[in-house]
Amino acid sequence: MKSGKELERFEELQDLPNDSHFLKPYLLQLRQKAEQEAVLRDHLDLSENFLIRFLRARDFDVDLSLKLLINYHRWRKECPEITANLHVSSVLGLLQNHYHGVLRSRDASGSRVLIYRIGQWNPKDFTAYEVFRVSLITSELIVQETETQRNGLKAIFDLQGWCFAHALQINPSLAKKISAVLTDAFPLKVRGIHLLNEPLLFHPVFAMIRPFLPDKIKQRVHLHGSSFAGSLCHFFPHSILPPEYGGAGPGLEEVCQEWTRFIMQSEDRLHQLSTDGYPEKGCLSVKQMKSF
Structure with missing residues:
Protein backbone atom coordinates (compact mmCIF):
# COMPACT_ATOMS: atom_id res chain seq x y z
CA MET A 1 0.00 0.00 0.00
CA CYS A 79 -8.99 -13.09 -28.21
CA PRO A 80 -8.78 -12.74 -32.02
CA GLU A 81 -12.55 -13.22 -32.30
CA ILE A 82 -12.84 -9.77 -30.66
CA THR A 83 -9.60 -7.98 -31.49
CA ALA A 84 -8.68 -9.08 -35.01
CA ASN A 85 -11.37 -7.12 -36.85
CA LEU A 86 -11.92 -3.60 -35.53
CA HIS A 87 -13.26 -2.29 -38.81
CA VAL A 88 -16.39 -0.16 -38.43
CA SER A 89 -18.20 -2.34 -40.98
CA SER A 90 -18.09 -5.29 -38.56
CA VAL A 91 -20.33 -3.52 -36.03
CA LEU A 92 -22.02 -0.82 -38.14
CA GLY A 93 -25.47 -2.39 -37.77
CA LEU A 94 -25.25 -2.18 -33.99
CA LEU A 95 -24.04 1.40 -34.09
CA GLN A 96 -26.72 2.50 -36.53
CA ASN A 97 -29.30 0.90 -34.27
CA HIS A 98 -28.25 3.33 -31.52
CA TYR A 99 -26.84 0.61 -29.31
CA HIS A 100 -23.87 2.61 -28.02
CA GLY A 101 -22.84 6.18 -27.39
CA VAL A 102 -20.50 8.36 -25.35
CA LEU A 103 -21.87 11.42 -23.61
CA ARG A 104 -20.72 14.73 -25.03
CA SER A 105 -19.66 16.01 -21.60
CA ARG A 106 -17.62 14.34 -18.89
CA ASP A 107 -18.87 13.87 -15.36
CA ALA A 108 -17.77 15.99 -12.41
CA SER A 109 -14.61 13.89 -11.90
CA GLY A 110 -13.54 14.16 -15.54
CA SER A 111 -14.52 10.60 -16.47
CA ARG A 112 -15.85 9.72 -19.89
CA VAL A 113 -19.40 8.34 -19.66
CA LEU A 114 -20.31 5.44 -21.96
CA ILE A 115 -23.85 4.21 -22.58
CA TYR A 116 -24.91 0.76 -23.79
CA ARG A 117 -28.54 0.01 -24.68
CA ILE A 118 -28.98 -3.76 -24.58
CA GLY A 119 -32.47 -3.62 -26.06
CA GLN A 120 -30.96 -2.30 -29.31
CA TRP A 121 -28.85 -5.47 -29.68
CA ASN A 122 -30.61 -8.20 -31.65
CA PRO A 123 -28.80 -11.46 -30.74
CA LYS A 124 -30.01 -13.00 -34.01
CA ASP A 125 -27.92 -10.48 -35.95
CA PHE A 126 -24.88 -9.95 -33.71
CA THR A 127 -22.98 -12.24 -31.37
CA ALA A 128 -21.80 -11.23 -27.93
CA TYR A 129 -18.26 -11.10 -29.32
CA GLU A 130 -19.30 -8.49 -31.87
CA VAL A 131 -21.11 -6.55 -29.16
CA PHE A 132 -18.00 -6.60 -27.02
CA ARG A 133 -15.96 -5.45 -30.02
CA VAL A 134 -17.94 -2.18 -29.93
CA SER A 135 -16.60 -1.61 -26.41
CA LEU A 136 -13.06 -2.35 -27.52
CA ILE A 137 -13.31 0.06 -30.45
CA THR A 138 -14.48 2.86 -28.16
CA SER A 139 -11.85 2.01 -25.54
CA GLU A 140 -9.05 2.11 -28.12
CA LEU A 141 -10.20 5.57 -29.21
CA ILE A 142 -10.81 7.24 -25.86
CA VAL A 143 -7.61 5.84 -24.31
CA GLN A 144 -5.76 8.27 -26.56
CA GLU A 145 -7.23 11.20 -24.61
CA THR A 146 -4.98 12.39 -21.79
CA GLU A 147 -7.94 13.43 -19.64
CA THR A 148 -9.45 9.96 -20.00
CA GLN A 149 -6.12 8.35 -19.14
CA ARG A 150 -6.15 10.40 -15.94
CA ASN A 151 -9.81 10.12 -14.96
CA GLY A 152 -10.98 6.88 -16.53
CA LEU A 153 -14.50 5.99 -17.60
CA LYS A 154 -17.91 5.16 -16.21
CA ALA A 155 -20.37 2.95 -18.05
CA ILE A 156 -24.17 2.93 -17.98
CA PHE A 157 -25.77 -0.31 -19.15
CA ASP A 158 -29.48 0.02 -19.88
CA LEU A 159 -30.74 -3.56 -19.69
CA GLN A 160 -34.29 -2.85 -20.76
CA GLY A 161 -35.15 -5.49 -23.34
CA TRP A 162 -32.74 -8.09 -21.98
CA CYS A 163 -34.14 -11.53 -22.82
CA PHE A 164 -33.28 -15.21 -22.80
CA ALA A 165 -31.59 -14.94 -26.22
CA HIS A 166 -29.14 -12.40 -24.77
CA ALA A 167 -28.42 -14.59 -21.76
CA LEU A 168 -27.59 -17.56 -24.00
CA GLN A 169 -24.82 -15.54 -25.64
CA ILE A 170 -22.85 -15.14 -22.40
CA ASN A 171 -20.78 -18.17 -21.40
CA PRO A 172 -18.07 -18.55 -18.74
CA SER A 173 -15.29 -18.13 -21.32
CA LEU A 174 -16.65 -14.80 -22.54
CA ALA A 175 -17.38 -13.70 -18.97
CA LYS A 176 -13.71 -14.25 -18.12
CA LYS A 177 -12.57 -12.26 -21.16
CA ILE A 178 -14.89 -9.38 -20.28
CA SER A 179 -13.65 -9.31 -16.70
CA ALA A 180 -10.02 -9.31 -17.86
CA VAL A 181 -10.54 -6.01 -19.67
CA LEU A 182 -12.31 -4.55 -16.64
CA THR A 183 -9.49 -5.54 -14.31
CA ASP A 184 -5.96 -5.89 -15.63
CA ALA A 185 -5.76 -6.09 -19.43
CA PHE A 186 -6.57 -2.60 -20.72
CA PRO A 187 -5.01 0.75 -19.75
CA LEU A 188 -8.19 2.51 -18.67
CA LYS A 189 -9.49 3.01 -15.15
CA VAL A 190 -13.08 1.83 -14.71
CA ARG A 191 -14.53 4.28 -12.20
CA GLY A 192 -18.08 3.00 -12.17
CA ILE A 193 -20.52 0.52 -13.74
CA HIS A 194 -24.20 1.43 -13.53
CA LEU A 195 -26.93 -1.05 -14.43
CA LEU A 196 -30.45 0.19 -15.25
CA ASN A 197 -33.68 -1.75 -15.75
CA GLU A 198 -31.98 -5.04 -14.92
CA PRO A 199 -34.51 -7.91 -15.06
CA LEU A 200 -34.42 -11.06 -12.95
CA LEU A 201 -33.17 -12.96 -15.98
CA PHE A 202 -29.99 -10.91 -15.94
CA HIS A 203 -28.92 -11.83 -12.42
CA PRO A 204 -27.61 -15.34 -13.29
CA VAL A 205 -25.41 -13.77 -15.99
CA PHE A 206 -24.08 -11.18 -13.60
CA ALA A 207 -23.44 -13.95 -11.07
CA MET A 208 -21.28 -15.64 -13.74
CA ILE A 209 -19.17 -12.50 -14.31
CA ARG A 210 -18.92 -11.29 -10.72
CA PRO A 211 -16.43 -13.90 -9.37
CA PHE A 212 -13.85 -12.79 -11.94
CA LEU A 213 -13.99 -9.18 -10.77
CA PRO A 214 -11.65 -7.79 -8.09
CA ASP A 215 -13.21 -6.27 -4.99
CA LYS A 216 -12.55 -2.70 -6.08
CA ILE A 217 -14.56 -3.22 -9.28
CA LYS A 218 -17.35 -5.03 -7.42
CA GLN A 219 -17.66 -2.00 -5.17
CA ARG A 220 -18.09 0.22 -8.23
CA VAL A 221 -21.02 -1.73 -9.65
CA HIS A 222 -24.37 -0.05 -8.93
CA LEU A 223 -27.74 -1.66 -9.64
CA HIS A 224 -30.42 1.01 -10.09
CA GLY A 225 -33.39 -1.06 -11.24
CA SER A 226 -36.30 0.68 -12.95
CA SER A 227 -36.31 3.57 -10.47
CA PHE A 228 -32.97 4.88 -11.74
CA ALA A 229 -34.21 8.46 -12.15
CA GLY A 230 -33.88 9.03 -8.42
CA SER A 231 -30.49 7.37 -7.93
CA LEU A 232 -28.54 8.01 -11.14
CA CYS A 233 -28.38 11.75 -10.40
CA HIS A 234 -26.33 10.99 -7.28
CA PHE A 235 -23.51 9.81 -9.53
CA PHE A 236 -23.81 12.03 -12.62
CA PRO A 237 -24.61 15.73 -13.11
CA HIS A 238 -28.16 16.34 -14.25
CA SER A 239 -26.82 18.53 -17.05
CA ILE A 240 -24.97 15.73 -18.88
CA LEU A 241 -27.49 12.88 -18.66
CA PRO A 242 -29.93 12.30 -21.54
CA PRO A 243 -33.58 13.23 -20.88
CA GLU A 244 -34.44 9.51 -21.04
CA TYR A 245 -32.39 9.11 -17.85
CA GLY A 246 -33.76 12.17 -16.09
CA GLY A 247 -31.16 14.64 -17.33
CA ALA A 248 -31.04 17.79 -19.44
CA GLY A 249 -28.34 16.73 -21.91
CA PRO A 250 -28.68 15.58 -25.52
CA GLY A 251 -31.08 12.70 -26.14
CA LEU A 252 -29.92 9.10 -26.48
CA GLU A 253 -30.35 8.91 -30.26
CA GLU A 254 -28.33 12.09 -30.75
CA VAL A 255 -25.60 10.81 -28.41
CA CYS A 256 -25.39 7.51 -30.28
CA GLN A 257 -25.40 9.17 -33.70
CA GLU A 258 -22.58 11.54 -32.72
CA TRP A 259 -20.39 8.74 -31.44
CA THR A 260 -21.10 6.58 -34.48
CA ARG A 261 -19.92 9.44 -36.71
CA PHE A 262 -16.76 9.77 -34.66
CA ILE A 263 -16.02 6.05 -34.91
CA MET A 264 -16.55 6.19 -38.67
CA GLN A 265 -14.14 9.15 -38.90
CA SER A 266 -11.58 6.96 -37.08
CA GLU A 267 -11.71 4.18 -39.67
CA ASP A 268 -8.04 4.58 -40.69
CA ARG A 269 -6.90 4.20 -37.09
CA LEU A 270 -9.11 1.17 -36.55
CA HIS A 271 -7.88 -0.36 -39.80
CA GLN A 272 -4.32 -0.08 -38.52
CA LEU A 273 -5.25 -1.78 -35.27
CA SER A 274 -6.89 -4.60 -37.22
CA THR A 275 -3.98 -4.97 -39.62
CA ASP A 276 -1.19 -5.51 -37.15
CA GLY A 277 -3.12 -6.08 -33.94
CA TYR A 278 -1.43 -3.21 -32.11
CA PRO A 279 -1.52 0.58 -32.14
CA GLU A 280 0.59 2.36 -34.67
CA LYS A 281 3.01 4.97 -33.39
CA GLY A 282 1.46 8.25 -32.35
CA CYS A 283 -2.11 9.25 -31.64
CA LEU A 284 -5.08 10.64 -33.47
CA SER A 285 -4.57 14.20 -34.54
CA VAL A 286 -5.90 16.96 -32.33
CA LYS A 287 -8.13 18.01 -35.21
CA GLN A 288 -9.69 14.54 -35.39
CA MET A 289 -10.24 14.29 -31.61
CA LYS A 290 -11.83 17.76 -31.59
CA SER A 291 -14.20 16.76 -34.35
CA PHE A 292 -16.30 14.99 -31.71
Missing part, protein backbone atom coordinates in the same frame (compact mmCIF):
# COMPACT_ATOMS: atom_id res chain seq x y z
CA LYS A 2 1.33 3.42 -0.97
CA SER A 3 2.01 6.01 1.72
CA GLY A 4 0.25 9.37 1.78
CA LYS A 5 3.30 11.10 0.33
CA GLU A 6 3.56 8.54 -2.48
CA LEU A 7 -0.10 8.98 -3.38
CA GLU A 8 0.33 12.74 -3.42
CA ARG A 9 3.35 12.42 -5.69
CA PHE A 10 1.51 10.15 -8.11
CA GLU A 11 -1.43 12.57 -8.22
CA GLU A 12 0.98 15.35 -9.11
CA LEU A 13 2.43 13.21 -11.90
CA GLN A 14 -1.05 12.59 -13.29
CA ASP A 15 -1.58 16.33 -13.64
CA LEU A 16 1.56 16.80 -15.75
CA PRO A 17 1.40 16.93 -19.57
CA ASN A 18 2.71 13.94 -21.51
CA ASP A 19 5.85 15.80 -22.60
CA SER A 20 6.87 16.86 -19.09
CA HIS A 21 10.50 16.03 -18.32
CA PHE A 22 9.39 14.74 -14.91
CA LEU A 23 7.68 11.81 -16.66
CA LYS A 24 10.70 10.85 -18.76
CA PRO A 25 12.37 8.62 -16.11
CA TYR A 26 9.18 6.54 -15.72
CA LEU A 27 8.79 6.19 -19.47
CA LEU A 28 12.43 5.19 -19.83
CA GLN A 29 12.16 2.57 -17.08
CA LEU A 30 8.99 1.08 -18.56
CA ARG A 31 10.48 0.93 -22.06
CA GLN A 32 13.65 -0.73 -20.80
CA LYS A 33 11.69 -3.34 -18.86
CA ALA A 34 9.35 -3.94 -21.82
CA GLU A 35 12.28 -4.46 -24.19
CA GLN A 36 13.51 -7.24 -21.91
CA GLU A 37 10.20 -9.10 -22.24
CA ALA A 38 10.29 -11.52 -25.16
CA VAL A 39 6.51 -11.37 -25.60
CA LEU A 40 6.65 -7.60 -26.11
CA ARG A 41 9.93 -6.90 -27.86
CA ASP A 42 8.86 -7.49 -31.45
CA HIS A 43 5.17 -6.75 -31.26
CA LEU A 44 4.23 -3.58 -29.44
CA ASP A 45 4.77 0.07 -30.17
CA LEU A 46 6.93 1.33 -27.29
CA SER A 47 6.59 5.02 -28.09
CA GLU A 48 5.99 7.47 -25.27
CA ASN A 49 2.44 8.18 -26.47
CA PHE A 50 1.63 4.50 -26.10
CA LEU A 51 3.49 3.74 -22.86
CA ILE A 52 2.10 6.75 -20.99
CA ARG A 53 -1.35 5.14 -21.05
CA PHE A 54 -0.13 2.21 -18.98
CA LEU A 55 1.75 4.42 -16.53
CA ARG A 56 -1.28 6.64 -15.94
CA ALA A 57 -3.52 3.58 -15.56
CA ARG A 58 -1.28 2.31 -12.75
CA ASP A 59 -0.40 5.65 -11.15
CA PHE A 60 3.17 5.54 -12.47
CA ASP A 61 4.07 2.31 -10.71
CA VAL A 62 6.46 0.96 -13.36
CA ASP A 63 6.21 -2.72 -12.35
CA LEU A 64 2.41 -2.67 -12.32
CA SER A 65 2.43 -0.78 -15.62
CA LEU A 66 4.63 -3.47 -17.16
CA LYS A 67 2.28 -6.19 -15.93
CA LEU A 68 -0.65 -4.34 -17.49
CA LEU A 69 1.25 -3.96 -20.76
CA ILE A 70 2.01 -7.69 -20.87
CA ASN A 71 -1.61 -8.57 -20.07
CA TYR A 72 -2.83 -6.21 -22.79
CA HIS A 73 -0.61 -7.97 -25.32
CA ARG A 74 -1.70 -11.43 -24.22
CA TRP A 75 -5.39 -10.54 -24.17
CA ARG A 76 -5.29 -9.17 -27.72
CA LYS A 77 -3.40 -12.24 -28.90
CA GLU A 78 -5.69 -14.72 -27.16
